[in-house]
Amino acid sequence: MTDANRPESPGSEHNQPVAPDLWAQAAPKNEATPPAPPPPSGPWEREVLEKLVLATVAEQRAARRWRIFWRLLWLALMGAVAWAVFTRDFTDVAKSSPHTAVIDIKGEIAADAQASADAVVTSLRSAFEDSEAQAVVLLVNSPGGSPVQAGIINDEIFRLRKKYDKPVYAVVEESCASAAYYIASAADAIYVDKASIVGSIGVLMDGFGFTGTMEKLGVERRLLTAGENKGFLDPFSPMSPEQRAVALKMLEQIHQQFIAVVKKGRGDRLKITPDTFSGLFWTGQQAVDMGLADGLGSLDYVAREIVKAEDIVDYTQRDNVAERLARRFGAAFGEAVFRSLRTLPGLR
Numbered sequence: 262m263t264d265a266n267r268p269e270s271p272g273s274e275h276n277q278p279v280a281p282d283l284w285a286q287a288a289p290k291n292e293a294t295p296p297a298p299p300p301p302s303g304p305w306e307r308e309v310l311e312k313l314v315l316a317t318v319a320e321q322r323a324a325r326r327w328r329i330f331w332r333l334l335w336l337a338l339m340g341a342v343a344w345a346v347f348t349r350d351f352t353d354v355a356k357s358s359p360h361t362a363v364i365d366i367k368g369e370i371a372a373d374a375q376a377s378a379d380a381v382v383t384s385l386r387s388a389f390e391d392s393e394a395q396a397v398v399l400l401v402n403s404p405g406g407s408p409v410q411a412g413i414i415n416d417e418i419f420r421l422r423k424k425y426d427k428p429v430y431a432v433v434e435e436s437c438a439s440a441a442y443y444i445a446s447a448a449d450a451i452y453v454d455k456a457s458i459v460g461s462i463g464v465l466m467d468g469f470g471f472t473g474t475m476e477k478l479g480v481e482r483r484l485l486t487a488g489e490n491k492g493f494l495d496p497f498s499p500m501s502p503e504q505r506a507v508a509l510k511m512l513e514q515i516h517q518q519f520i521a522v523v524k525k526g527r528g529d530r531l532k533i534t535p536d537t538f539s540g541l542f543w544t545g546q547q548a549v550d551m552g553l554a555d556g557l558g559s560l561d562y563v564a565r566e567i568v569k570a571e572d573i574v575d576y577t578q579r580d581n582v583a584e585r586l587a588r589r590f591g592a593a594f595g596e597a598v599f600r601s602l603r604t605l606p607g608l609r
């Protein structure tokens with residue numbers, strides 16, 4: 262066999278390298294998708310995380326501080342209430358030396374007001390019973406009110422003046438009208454400011470009548486009574502001439518009582534004119550000229566120049582903090598306090 266016909270052996274030096282398969286190299290390889298890289302952990306990521314943690318901690322601390330604040334506030338409030346309750350009857354009013362006792366008569370004179378007969382009479386008795394009180398001054402600033410309440414106070418002033426032989430003065434601030442003057446007339450002397458409003462010695466009964474309005478609206482009033490005058494002064498029923506006469510007679514009787522009290526208190530100092538008891542009111546200067554007042558003067562003036570005891574002690578009976586809070590907040594206040602206290606450690 263010739264060399265030309267002999268097959269080439271793999272290891273023959275005449276073997277040539279096989280050409281690379283370009284198509285195979287160009288074909289895509291079926292390799293598995295590499296896993297996702299881990300989250301970045303650079304410096305800015307750590308800074309953001311630290312800020313979030315610090316903000317959460319700060320918020321928790323702020324919430325805790327507010328809770329502590331509100332608990333302490335409730336405790337302080339309860340302490341103030343307890344102090345007001347337990348010290349009301351034991352407060353030292355500096356009565357150990359000669360002084361002028363003052364009692365406020367302010368606002369409406371009514372049974373449920375600060376200037377009620379119960380409150381004023383209690384204050385009067387405390388002032389008169391104190392041997393160091395050289396005189397009692399009624400500090401008046403009131404437009405008037407109930408003649409019944411004023412009458413009770415007036416009678417008690419006369420009784421206490423006689424029992425303790427202690428002078429009583431009235432000092433008028435802005436106004437002393439109607440029932441307020443009813444009370445002031447019991448004083449030994451009345452002092453006013455030149456611009457005070459004084460007088461209004463009269464009686465009124467006011468209301469509204471809606472009968473014409475109801476007829477225009479087609480509204481029928483259905484009032485059933487046992488007794489022909491039981492619906493007297495009903496605003497939805499017409500007033501008969503007989504009922505009007507009864508009302509006027511009653512007002513006139515109360516007016517005469519008022520006039521008698523003023524005459525008793527003022528005596529010969531009163532310069533009666535047709536207008537004195539007409540319900541008009543006057544300035545303080547006019548009241549002095551008419552004998553409704555004795556002179557111009559303030560509380561300090563009366564204490565210093567008339568009573569000769571410059572120290573002033575307030576005997577006015579007032580609602581304490583606990584009573585005001587109880588009326589304003591009622592049971593809800595106590596319930597809220599109890600719930601707040603229960604959240605404190607050791608009070609569960």
